[in-house]
Structure formats: C-alpha cells, structure tokens
Amino acid sequence: QQQVKQSPQSLIVQKGGISIINCAYENTAFDYFPWYQQFPGKGPALLIAIRPDVSEKKEGRFTISFNKSAKQFSLHIMDSQPGDSATYFCAALGENTGTASKLTFGTGTRLQVTL
Amino acid sequence: AAGVIQSPRHLIKEKRETATLKCYPIPRHDTVYWYQQGPGQDPQFLISFYEKMQSDKGSIPDRFSAQQFSDYHSELNMSSLELGDSALYFCASSYQRLGQGDTQYFGPGTRLTVL
Numbered sequence: 015q016q017q018v019k020q021s022p023q024s025l026i027v028q029k030g031g032i033s034i035i036n037c038a039y040e041n042t043a044f045d046y047f048p049w050y051q052q053f054p055g056k057g058p059a060l061l062i063a064i065r066p067d068v069s070e071k072k073e074g075r076f077t078i079s080f081n082k083s084a085k086q087f088s089l090h091i092m093d094s095q096p097g098d099s100a101t102y103f104c105a106a107l108g109e110n111t112g113t114a115s116k117l118t119f120g121t122g123t124r125l126q127v128t129l
Numbered sequence: 130a131a132g133v134i135q136s137p138r139h140l141i142k143e144k145r146e147t148a149t150l151k152c153y154p155i156p157r158h159d160t161v162y163w164y165q166q167g168p169g170q171d172p173q174f175l176i177s178f179y180e181k182m183q184s185d186k187g188s189i190p191d192r193f194s195a196q197q198f199s200d201y202h203s204e205l206n207m208s209s210l211e212l213g214d215s216a217l218y219f220c221a222s223s224y225q226r227l228g229q230g231d232t233q234y235f236g237p238g239t240r241l242t243v244l
Contacts, residue, residue: 046231057133057219057235058172103171107231116162116174116185117221117233 017041018106020120027127033091035123037104040085045108048117049078049089052101061102062089094127101125131156133222133236141242142210150205150239154222160184161203162221162233163195172219178203179225210243217241 019038027033037047048063064071064078064087071078077090091098104120134153142148154161160179164172174187178197189195192210197203207214217240221233 048232050235055217055238055240057237060232060234063232115231116177116187117164117172118174119171122171 018120024124044106135236152220158222166217
C-alpha cells in the first residue's frame with residue numbers, strides 16, 4: 015500500500031511553462047515533506063522541503079504548497095527549463111519515533127521539458 | 130561541499146555470491162540510511178543507524194546485514210544474492226546532533242547486477 019500517492023506519473027511541459035506535481039498522504043504522523051530530483055543513474059538530490067505549520071515555501075523557481083487539512087502538497091516549478099527534465103519524488107518523514115526516521119517516497123513523476 | 134561517497138559504483142555478482150557496499154557519510158554527519166531502488170521504482174528504505182546503533186529497520190531481507198563503524202562509515206553486506214537483488218542501492222546521511230536529522234542527503238548509489 016503506497017502511503018504517499020503521487021501524480022501524474024509523467025508530465026510534458028513546454029520551456030517556460032509551469033510544472034505541477036501533486037502528492038497526498040494519509041498518515042498524520044508525517045511532519046516533514048521533502049521533494050527530491052533524480053537524474054537517470056544518479057542519487058536523489060534534495061530540492062526543497064516543508065513542514066505542516068507552513069502553507070507555502072519558495073526557493074528560486076521551486077515552490078511547495080501544503081494543505082494540511084486535505085493532507086496534500088504539491089511542487090510547482092516556474093519557468094521550467096530543459097535542464098529540469100528528471101524524475102521528481104515527493105517524500106514524507108515522521109512515521110515512527112525512532113531517532114533516524116525513514117523517508118517514505120511517492121512513486122515519482124517523470125518530467126520532460128520540451129523546447 | 131563534500132557529499133556522501135559510495136563504493137563501488139558498479140558491482141556485478143553471480144547468484145549465491147556475497148557483496149559488500151560501503152558508504153561514507155558527509156563529514157560530521159552521524160546518521161546513515163540505506164535505500165534500495167528497483168528499475169522505475171521509488172527508493173525503499175532498508176535500514177538506518179545513528180551513532181553506530183541500529184535505529185530503524187525496513188523491508189531488509191534476513192540475508193542482508195549492515196553496521197555503522199566508529200568513523201561513521203557504514204557497510205551493507207548482502208549474502209546469497211538473488212536475481213531480484215539487482216537494483217540501485219543508495220546511502221543517505223544526516224546530522225541528528227545538530228537538529229538537522231530530517232534532511233537526508235543521498236549518495237550517487239551503487240548499481241548491483243546479479244547474474
């Protein structure tokens with residue numbers, strides 16, 4: 015059972031457009047929500063992250079919108095560029111009380127930015 | 130800035146052989162996580178260590194074991210390898226003592242191929 019649901023599975027956006035990826039979760043114990051960018055054969059790279067006490071966080075062209083009541087969050091990539099073409103994973107953390115909590119990932123979105 | 134180092138980057142083994150993957154966390158990071166990523170899938174958590182003690186355990190087969198050493202590097206030992214173990218194995222690290230334990234930085238991964 016996928017604890018973090020991500021959509022769409024793939025996305026094609028024109029250069030300069032806005033890319034939007036959505037995620038939803040059920041477990042209210044989650045309290046940290048990062049987004050990772052992954053290029054083929056490479057490790058996931060942290061893009062931006064948010065906590066539930068904030069509704070929006072912006073870093074450069076990347077913005078996270080967070081809706082705590084709906085248990086949903088989304089990544090917006092403004093002015094999308096061909097170099098943004100990669101797989102994006104949302105994730106959630108905080109499910110257990112262990113010191114080193116695991117990240118639970120969404121299924122990923124393959125973004126392609128066309129010229 | 131220094132990143133997580135993983136070795137080897139590629140590994141080819143035969144069925145029933147043993148493999149050892151190594152991870153060197155970012156300097157001063159005290160926590161290490163291991164994830165497995167199959168083709169076209171999201172990373173799945175295996176195990177984590179904080180201050181050389183096992184902290185959390187995910188879907189790690191009994192054939193696998195891991196430990197964190199006094200210099201904080203970690204090794205993932207995999208025995209009786211099966212074809213289904215072929216995957217990318219990522220190590221991530223974080224700095225719990227500084228209160229930044231939620232932020233996990235991933236290494237470039239080890240691609241394991243079992244023939």
